[in-house]
Amino acid sequence: MAGSLHSCGYVNNNFGDAKCRALFAQGYKVVFVPYFTTTGTVNHMDLTSDPSLNSAYFSGLVTASQVTAWRPTPPILDFKTERADVVTQDFNNGLTKIRVSDGLRTVAFLFGENAPATKSKIESMNKDNWGFFLIDKKGNLIGARDSGTPYKILEPIRIQLGSITDKFVFPSDNTIQQNMVGFTVDPSFNDADITMIEGTSMTYDLRTLEGLIDADIQLNTAVTVTATGFAIVVDTLQGSINQPILVEGLVKADFTDVNQTTGATITITTVTETAPGYYTFVVPTMTASVLYKISCISTGFHINDYYVTGV
Amino acid sequence: METKIENVSGDPNVIKAMGKDAFVKAHSHLVNAEFVFDEFCKLADVTEVVKPSKSK
Numbered sequence: 001m002a003g004s005l006h007s008c009g010y011v012n013n014n015f016g017d018a019k020c021r022a023l024f025a026q027g028y029k030v031v032f033v034p035y036f037t038t039t040g041t042v043n044h045m046d047l048t049s050d051p052s053l054n055s056a057y058f059s060g061l062v063t064a065s066q067v068t069a070w071r072p073t074p075p076i077l078d079f080k081t082e083r084a085d086v087v088t089q090d091f092n093n094g095l096t097k098i099r100v101s102d103g104l105r106t107v108a109f110l111f112g113e114n115a116p117a118t119k120s121k122i123e124s125m126n127k128d129n130w131g132f133f134l135i136d137k138k139g140n141l142i143g144a145r146d147s148g149t150p151y152k153i154l155e156p157i158r159i160q161l162g163s164i165t166d167k168f169v170f171p172s173d174n175t176i177q178q179n180m181v182g183f184t185v186d187p188s189f190n191d192a193d194i195t196m197i198e199g200t201s202m203t204y205d206l207r208t209l210e211g212l213i214d215a216d217i218q219l220n221t222a223v224t225v226t227a228t229g230f231a232i233v234v235d236t237l238q239g240s241i242n243q244p245i246l247v248e249g250l251v252k253a254d255f256t257d258v259n260q261t262t263g264a265t266i267t268i269t270t271v272t273e274t275a276p277g278y279y280t281f282v283v284p285t286m287t288a289s290v291l292y293k294i295s296c297i298s299t300g301f302h303i304n305d306y307y308v309t310g311v
Numbered sequence: 312m313e314t315k316i317e318n319v320s321g322d323p324n325v326i327k328a329m330g331k332d333a334f335v336k337a338h339s340h341l342v343n344a345e346f347v348f349d350e351f352c353k354l355a356d357v358t359e360v361v362k363p364s365k366s367k
Contacts, residue, residue: 228337251320253313269329270321274340282337 024196025136027079027109028207032071033156035129043068043131045143045197047152053202058209066302072135072211077110077178079134083191104160105185107132114179115238121214122166122181130164131156139199139206147193154197158186213238215247217294217306220278227288230308231280234296246277247301254298257283260291260307286310316350317341323355 037043051057061070084103091097111118133156134142146153163184171177199206215236223231239245250273257266269282286292290310296303314323319341326334331348338344 223340251313251315252322253320267325268321269325270319270338272320272338272340273318280340 024140024142025138027076027081027134028137028139029075029135029209030073030109031133031135031141031156031209032073032125033131033133034068035131035156035158037068042146042155044146044156045141045154047154047197053197053204055204058204058206062209062211070133070209070211072209074111074114074210077112079107079109081105081107081185101187102191104187105189105191106182107185108180108182111179111181113177116168116179117237118179119166119168122164122179125159126162126164129158129161131158133157135206135209136196137207139202140196141199141206142194142196144189145193145195147190154195157194158189160184160186212302213247213300215301215303217296217303219306219308220280223280225308225311227285227311229280229282231274231278232294232306233278234303235277244277247298247303248273248276250279250296250298254296255281256293256295257281258293258295259287260293261287266292312354314351314354316347317343319347319351321351323351323353326351327355 033043035043047053058070062072063069083105086103087100088097089100133154136142141154143154144157146155160183165182167180169175169178169180213236215234217232218235219225220231220233223229233244234247234250236245236247250271252268252271255268255271257268258264259266266283269284272280272282274280281294283292286308287310292308292310294306294308312322312324313320319338326348329337331345334348335344338347341347
């Protein structure tokens with residue numbers, strides 16, 4: 001019997017159409033996610049246990065540890081993604097053109113009437129590996145198929161490290177204030193792996209998914225720090241200098257106070273909201289020069305820690 | 312247990328244990344610290360009074 005070579009170019013290239021194929025709609029929201037987990041695996045959605053795709057499931061993804069949590073954006077405008085022309089090598093005979101690689105895929109969209117502070121949030125993602133899912137106007141969740149174990153695994157589409165840009169645009173006579181966001185999809189990504197979880201398979205309208213509001217704890221310098229007290233504000237940085245947008249209604253139970261030298265958790269005596277968003281703390285006597293970490297957890301917000309130095 | 316009285320949030324038992332004078336002194340930012348202290352004390356756990364036994 002004559003020998004033959006393995007036929008790798010004759011597999012999976014038939015063109016019959018299945019019925020009810022999954023089709024995408026226009027982009028509605030982007031969900032940025034850290035691309036890797038803490039163990040180095042891809043930060044994917046695993047549906048092999050058939051979880052209920054309901055409000056609790058998706059809000060859990062948003063409120064998870066910041067190391068892997070989803071960051072849904074507000075509704076986006078002018079979403080556009082293009083794949084540049086294929087890179088080919090031409091040869092001197094003028095007849096032969098051989099494919100080298102796909103061109104780069106770029107993604108661009110706008111945030112309308114968005115705070116300038118968004119620029120630093122967007123561009124901070126250049127410091128690490130990020131990916132994204134796309135929520136389209138029909139509520140479908142678009143991502144990538146895992147080529148190794150494709151069954152019921154949806155991966156984020158990987159963003160090329162360092163490629164994310166945000167251009168803040170002042171309003172003009174006929175344009176609104178906006179942030180123009182753009183990035184490049186990682187060159188390793190194959191468009192053939194784009195897939196989705198259909199909105200009709202969920203019991204939750206993914207288009208309503210909202211991200212956490214970032215806020216910073218800042219010292220209220222109008223009140224002097226004493227050995228037994230200090231005052232803070234919790235600022236979203238989305239307001240103006242003289243009219244900040246503060247987080248209001250926080251209570252003592254929302255805060256923790258930890259001595260950074262001993263690691264001991266301090267029992268805060270009282271927290272008084274002296275004005276909406278302005279909080280005065282009374283604490284047991286602090287040790288001079290010791291750092292105390294003030295943390296705050298409140299539903300719907302991601303609040304950064306603040307360190308008070310004992311006096 | 313935490314309670315909020317006139318925008319002051321705290322544990323009534325902790326506040327009661329602090330004592331009124333110390334609480335008032337530490338809460339100079341309040342308009343009526345004495346009133347707030349009294350209101351918190353009303354919500355603190357009642358301390359059981361143990362009467363000494365009498366020998367016959």
